[in-house]
Amino acid sequence: SAVISQKPSRDICQRGTSLTIQCQVDSQVTMMFWYRQQPGQSLTLIATANQGSEATYESGFVIDKFPISRPNLTFSTLTVSNMSPEDSSIYLCSYTGIASEKLFFGSGTQLSVL
Amino acid sequence: GQQLNQSPQSMFIQEGEDVSMNCTSSSIFNTWLWYKQEPGEGPVLLIALYKAGELTSNGRLTAQFGITRKDSFLNISASIPSDVGIYFCAEPSYNFNKFYFGSGTKLNVKP
Numbered sequence: 001s002a003v004i005s006q007k008p009s010r011d012i013c014q015r016g017t018s019l020t021i022q023c024q025v026d027s028q029v030t031m032m033f034w035y036r037q038q039p040g041q042s043l044t045l046i047a048t049a050n051q052g053s054e055a056t057y058e059s060g061f062v063i064d065k066f067p068i069s070r071p072n073l074t075f076s077t078l079t080v081s082n083m084s085p086e087d088s089s090i091y092l093c094s095y096t097g098i099a100s101e102k103l104f105f106g107s108g109t110q111l112s113v114l
Numbered sequence: 115g116q117q118l119n120q121s122p123q124s125m126f127i128q129e130g131e132d133v134s135m136n137c138t139s140s141s142i143f144n145t146w147l148w149y150k151q152e153p154g155e156g157p158v159l160l161i162a163l164y165k166a167g168e169l170t171s172n173g174r175l176t177a178q179f180g181i182t183r184k185d186s187f188l189n190i191s192a193s194i195p196s197d198v199g200i201y202f203c204a205e206p207s208y209n210f211n212k213f214y215f216g217s218g219t220k221l222n223v224k225p
Contacts (some may be wrong), residue, residue: 006156031211042202043215060225092156100210101145101164105156 002027006093006106013083013113020084021109023093028073030096031038033103037090046091052078083113120203120216128224135219138202146186147204147213148177155183157202161188193223 003026022046023032032049047055047068052064055068080087093106117140127133137146146165149157161172163179163186170177176189190197203216 042217045212065139096210102159102162103213108156
């Protein structure tokens with residue numbers, strides 16, 4: 001599997017600000033996804049990051065709140081906009097490789113909003 | 115989305131004991147994935163299963179794809195403290211553009 005790097009690994013942010021999380025894979029991958037994991041919970045898909053086009057968002061997530069970029073096949077960003085304490089979660093970048101039935105994750109970004 | 119029911123929710127065991135957890139789906143799927151997540155890390159893929167009845171091992175871990183294609187089991191033999199973490203089952207959608215996750219089983223191992 002490819003090496004996936006996510007940064008920052010953690011951040012503490014003030015209410016009303018925005019944070020951009022970066023995800024870099026060391027080889028081209030088919031699909032990239034962004035997940036949220038609230039404290040003590042399972043993983044919830046935010047959106048699929050589409051290369052060269054707008055991301056595909058899941059129900060309950062909107063582009064204004066979670067803008068996503070994917071300029072090429074190895075890089076994606078997720079921005080958490082106008083943050084509130086309810087946005088405190090782990091945000092995880094993931095990808096599928098050539099054999100698309102396997103999903104691989106970055107180490108996550110632990111976000112705390114005060 | 116798909117419903118994946120995972121049990122038990124948590125387990126507290128003694129080092130050396132065997133562990134068993136399972137996952138059931140509301141629909142038939144062709145692939146089961148099992149992950150482990152340690153604190154401060156992303157989930158790591160442990161085992162992938164591709165056909166009904168398949169039994170696959172990874173060290174002390176063994177997973178089985180149920181013959182009904184609606185369930186899967188993960189067993190850990192002779193548990194050790196580093197087995198501590200949350201174990202998730204997951205399934206891809208038919209076109210692999212989504213992955214659904216179970217609620218997780220939190221494993222605690224007492225030395």
